[in-house]
Amino acid sequence: MTQTFKPHPYQEDVIDFICQNKRCAVWAPMGGGKTVSTLTALDQLSLVDDVYPALVLAPLRVARSTWPEEVKRWQHLSHLRVSVIAGTPKQRDRAAAADADIYCTNYENLGWLRSFYGDAWPFKTVVADELPRLKSFRIRQGGSRAKALAEVAHTRVRRFIGLTGTPAPNGLKDLWGQTFFLDQGERLGRTFSAFEMRWFRKGYDGYSLQPMEHAQVEIQEKLKDICLTVKGLDVDEPIVNPVYVRLIPSVRHVYDSMEAHMFAELEETGVEAANAAVKTQRCLEIANGAIYTDDQGNWEEVHGAKLDALDSIIEEANGAPVLVAYQFRHDLERLRRRYPKARVLDSNADTVKEWNDGKIPLLFLHPKSAAHGLNLQYGGNIMALFGVNWSLEDYMQVIERIGPARQKQAGFDRPCLIYPILAKDTMDEVVMERLASKRSVQDVLLEAMQRKGAKR
DSSP states (O other): OBBOOOOOOOHHHHHHHHHOOSEEEEEEESOOOOOHOOOHHHHHHTTSSSSOOEEEEEOHHIIIIIHHHHHHHHHGGTTOOOEEESSHHHHHHHHHSSSSSEEEEEEHHHHHHHHHGGGGGGSEEEETTGGGGGBBOOOSSSSSHHHHHHHTTTTSSSSEEEESSSHHHHHGHHHHHHHHHTHHHHHTOOOOHHHHHHHEEEOOTSSOOOOEEEEEHHHHHHHHHHHEOOOOOOOOOEEEEEEEOOOOOOHHHHHHHHHHHHHHHHHHHOOOHHHHHHHHHHHHHHHHTTOOOSSSSSSEEOHHHHHHHHHHHHHHHHEEEEEEEEOOOOHHHHHHHHOTOEEOSSHHHHHHHEEEEEOSSEEEEEEEGOOOOOOOOGOOOOEEEESOOOEEEEEEEEHHHHHHHHHHHHOOOOOEEEEEETTTSSHHHHHHHHHHOOHHHHHHHHHHHHHHHHOO
């Protein structure tokens, strides 16, 4: 079902800025509506200018789902045709040859894309979602993906739009490569060496770069006409951005069988909150990616879709710390296997201190361990929920560990960003409806049972 777009004032600023600048960057926190604002700007520009076909570069999950789903979500964008260039070589070939307005692909495909099109590069507009992915560009060296795009960025591309929430995750030195795609070195220097000589000095080790005292102010002044910093986000409420994954067919079959059995049992015995919540746990396990096989705690992995989604969230954070709330013990075991250098919140007081001191980039915790009074806001403002459970208290308590009130108490004027990772068309969505609306377990489950019954 499409929705009517009513932009916030800061989104109107983004739309106007993109419309007025053929080559620009928008710096806005994750959850700031950059995607819909950019699509709206392109749609408006298409009435007076030739902006299509447009190429969107993004992390794989974002390219596959976020951009296409935003087009479907908003009524004023529903006419746009989107083709996702991903998958096997044959799938990419078909997607690249499809007739569309917007083509979405991941940065890893840039080399292949240049080879595929050769001199017939068709894209008049390029949108680089997570612009710092291009920070490695150098005139004579640097990353191969950025170099492949640089071959056409200033000769074949008429509009270039960069989007990011963290433009310089590792310091000012990250800005030169990505800015080159906007102005070909006009503002920060034609080469990285010139940029380095003007604003940096060598560190004590003789290799690292340390910005000079005047660098921050001068670089910001240089970029202010082509870079818009969005500060209009509401920092008084958490910004919840669900990240959806889809179950592969074999897992979907297992899940559907489990859910049908669960609903049948609930219909026989009546929907009672505690009983119903217990019965849905098996469905929530499968949605998360594993399931217990006996009473001794042994489990079997059934899919890794949520781990892949978490990869993307961490990548999009661009070095900013991420807190991950897990639900089941097998969640934690799989998380630790995927991220062996991550830490787990435990009874050791040093863990909280090190997180708040910025020494832990990835921290796992269970909602039950997020006790009242636990302060984690100094360490970051981004949390991923690796699945959900029925407890509204757990949900509210775990978010409050880095919540808006605590961010303000710590002196930060930044939003609290929450990313529930949900399996599409599963009990995840039913539980999330209960948490978001604060409705009773009985109400949301009865409604879900009626919907499923209608489909059968």
